[in-house]
Amino acid sequence: MLQKLLIANRGEIACRIMRTARQMGIRTVAVYSAADANAQHVKLADESVYIGPAPSSESYLVIDKIIAAAQATGADAIHPGYGFLSENERFAEACAKHGLIFVGPPIPAIAAMGSKSAAKAIMSDAEVPLVPGYHGDDQDLDTLRAEAEKIGFPVLLKAAYGGGGKGMRVVNHSGEFTEALQSAKREAQAAFSNDKMLLEKYLGNPRHVEIQVFCDQHGNAVYLSERDCSVQRRHQKVIEEAPAPSISEFTRKAMGEAAVRAAQAINYEGAGTVEFLLDTNSKFYFMEMNTRLQVEHPVTELITGQDLVQWQLLVASGEPLPLAQEQIQLNGHAFEARIYAEDPAHEFLPSTGPLTVLRTPELSAHVRIDSGVIEGDEVSAYYDPMIAKLIVWGSNRTGALRRLVTALNDFRVAGVRTNVDFLRSIANHPQFQRAELSTRFIERHEQDLFADTSALEDDYATMAALAELVQSQQSQQAWFANPGLQLNQPAQFTLTLQHDGQPYSVTLTAHGDGWQRLPDQRVWRASWQHDRFRIHCNERSFFAHVLAAAGDITVMTEVASIRLQRYDVLLELQHEQATGGMVAPMNGTVVAVLVANGDEVAEGQPLLVMEAMKMEYTIRASHAGTVEQIFYESGELVSDGAELVRLSASA
Numbered sequence: 001m002l003q004k005l006l007i008a009n010r011g012e013i014a015c016r017i018m019r020t021a022r023q024m025g026i027r028t029v030a031v032y033s034a035a036d037a038n039a040q041h042v043k044l045a046d047e048s049v050y051i052g053p054a055p056s057s058e059s060y061l062v063i064d065k066i067i068a069a070a071q072a073t074g075a076d077a078i079h080p081g082y083g084f085l086s087e088n089e090r091f092a093e094a095c096a097k098h099g100l101i102f103v104g105p106p107i108p109a110i111a112a113m114g115s116k117s118a119a120k121a122i123m124s125d126a127e128v129p130l131v132p133g134y135h136g137d138d139q140d141l142d143t144l145r146a147e148a149e150k151i152g153f154p155v156l157l158k159a160a161y162g163g164g165g166k167g168m169r170v171v172n173h174s175g176e177f178t179e180a181l182q183s184a185k186r187e188a189q190a191a192f193s194n195d196k197m198l199l200e201k202y203l204g205n206p207r208h209v210e211i212q213v214f215c216d217q218h219g220n221a222v223y224l225s226e227r228d229c230s231v232q233r234r235h236q237k238v239i240e241e242a243p244a245p246s247i248s249e250f251t252r253k254a255m256g257e258a259a260v261r262a263a264q265a266i267n268y269e270g271a272g273t274v275e276f277l278l279d280t281n282s283k284f285y286f287m288e289m290n291t292r293l294q295v296e297h298p299v300t301e302l303i304t305g306q307d308l309v310q311w312q313l314l315v316a317s318g319e320p321l322p323l324a325q326e327q328i329q330l331n332g333h334a335f336e337a338r339i340y341a342e343d344p345a346h347e348f349l350p351s352t353g354p355l356t357v358l359r360t361p362e363l364s365a366h367v368r369i370d371s372g373v374i375e376g377d378e379v380s381a382y383y384d385p386m387i388a389k390l391i392v393w394g395s396n397r398t399g400a401l402r403r404l405v406t407a408l409n410d411f412r413v414a415g416v417r418t419n420v421d422f423l424r425s426i427a428n429h430p431q432f433q434r435a436e437l438s439t440r441f442i443e444r445h446e447q448d449l450f451a452d453t454s455a456l457e458d459d460y461a462t463m464a465a466l467a468e469l470v471q472s473q474q475s476q477q478a479w480f481a482n483p484g485l486q487l488n489q490p491a492q493f494t495l496t497l498q499h500d501g502q503p504y505s506v507t508l509t510a511h512g513d514g515w516q517r518l519p520d521q522r523v524w525r526a527s528w529q530h531d532r533f534r535i536h537c538n539e540r541s542f543f544a545h546v547l548a549a550a551g552d553i554t555v556m557t558e559v560a561s562i563r564l565q566r567y568d569v570l571l572e573l574q575h576e577q578a579t580g581g582m583v584a585p586m587n588g589t590v591v592a593v594l595v596a597n598g599d600e601v602a603e604g605q606p607l608l609v610m611e612a613m614k615m616e617y618t619i620r621a622s623h624a625g626t627v628e629q630i631f632y633e634s635g636e637l638v639s640d641g642a643e644l645v646r647l648s649a650s651a
């Protein structure tokens, strides 16, 4: 058995791996960057090693530093988690070279899945169903075009070495083919340093269903049910569940067995995930195999009662799989929702900053939270801005879904914007409740999921003012008996907020035992109850949480969570706007400059493309004008707020 395990990762997954290692009596070593000196994964580990500056390219991705840390601490194995070096062949090789156990598959298995086209050839031989397409070496434009015609449009172009939807294009007509191919190749080259493409028949409305497989070093291989991860936005999973709803036992078994064949075809060991596209006619097709533990593995753990990290560590130690296929039993239903520090109203831009408030739902046998941060920690711009994974179990899908909604209601976060309301909108959506899932779910239901809360803002501002008033009255009561209320004229209370850069005042005027915000006739009251406010508005009452941080006030009810800005932060904001608007929305890399000095551009015209957090952002002209200066070239790093392009003043 392993004695000491180094975890070459950070955040929730590092913490999650350490929890199991500790239970198994394995000692743990954390590695950390300058940004993570006080991170939870460092506090949880028995030992820790500093590995360099905050950017992961200088710390968590530097193979030599990780190996040196393992050697310095006498670790005998390295768990890579997910992301970072988890599917990096050279890293697995370096581990082997230095006598360290890599908790993952053998090197040739990683290599086999590194190229999508090579993977397809192997899967085809193993009789794992593939989407009709072309995955050959001949990348000649005419060959590819001819193959596309043969497949029939719509055709999907995929980068052979790609992932996460990058270098992928749907081509609806042959006339679009050349341009789409070039654009996909450019993206693939930039992202993966390889522009090899493969072609597939495009499925219009598939589900993403993936099978968890496990293999040991003795030739045993099993599948542990499947997960439906169809609800995604821009190739990032949002809510996952297990088992996949409304799949027949026949299809489940066929997919499981195909996944095991896939794993055996590459002499797999350890935890792997075989991803399939499931078409509307129940046909399924191999998409890719992920040679790592996945973010969403907990939903499988909750319905099988197994600890997959424990399985990984057992297999890595040379032990046989704990269970045979017929011993694996499924029980109930589980969901995972990924709680992110991001702003759904602004293209899900990561929202970095201190977690001034972070209260999570109560844990129980049926509610699990995997997180790497606590209240007071910082969500930094350097890494994935996930705050927590919320995982819930129920004896059936409906029960599990009800628990998901309840737990989402109990999340309270301030300091950063989050996707909690967005997740709740999905969980409450009638089509989601009926398990009408597809990879286009979010796109299809955009109207419902991005509900406009601007009409609510006035009332939430009133509640914020009421909350401040109650708090100030409570703190004053110790000194004198609320003089404002004893005067003959109505007492007033004013809170100044800002909206879109403009200040606006919320003035409450005393009215009987409550308050009015004129000219509205409604009478409001608020009282503090344990840890939240009970708000009364005329004859109705409901609960609200009011979370005040430095510059903002977040008001949360069961209907919405709205973040209001205080007026005093306006000055800072104006400074940012004075620099012209075409600034980097976050730390990232310039991937394409689309204009040149002296170009005339129209308002809204794309000027430059940035990449940050695995996503591309297009920076557009804020007004028509002439390009006066371009501050960065393709490939350069830019910081949040840096001016990117300067335009002449609008005519």
Ligand code: MV4
Pocket (backbone or CB within 6 Å): 131, 156, 163, 164, 165, 200, 201, 202, 203, 204, 206, 207, 208, 229, 230, 232, 235, 277, 287, 288, 439, 440
């Ligand atoms: C597809 C497809 C439709 N037809 N392949 C997206 C990521 C990449 N790993 C594979 N992806 C897709 N491949 C064919 N032939 C649709 C997608 C797809 C998708 C797949 C799974 C989950 C979410 C998705 C969102 C958009 C497109």
